[in-house]
């Protein structure tokens with residue numbers, strides 16, 4: 776391991792620096808969002824940080840997909856499908872965030888929790904397999 780990971784739980788380290796460092800950045804954003812909600816930050820700031828998270832998720836998915844394409848990864852289709860289903864659900868959450876009267880902060884926590892727990896499962900299975908194949 777050549778890079779320093781500060782936020783990613785150890786059991787989720789897949790052993791591929793490029794992927795691990797992006798996962799670490801995602802976990803950093805989860806923390807940032809929890810803190811922002813706890814500190815009662817302005818809703819517009821929360822809005823920015825949640826957008827950043829969503830953008831980073833799709834940036835990361837694209838990078839992994841490019842990598843899989845480049846190496847001719849046999850499970851590309853299946854892996855990509857999971858990314859796509861997940862992205863769709865995130866956008867559903869985002870539209871809730873924009874349109875309903877529900878507490879905006881509660882929705883932010885929901886989105887954050889949803890992405891985080893989804894990622895934990897996805898990394899432990901799909902990304903771990905991809906990293907194994909890359910070795």
Ligand SMILES: [Fe+2]
Pocket residue numbers: 794798835839898902
């Ligand atoms: Fe990933």
Ligand SMILES: [Fe+2]
Pocket residue numbers: 839854858897901902
């Ligand atoms: Fe993935």
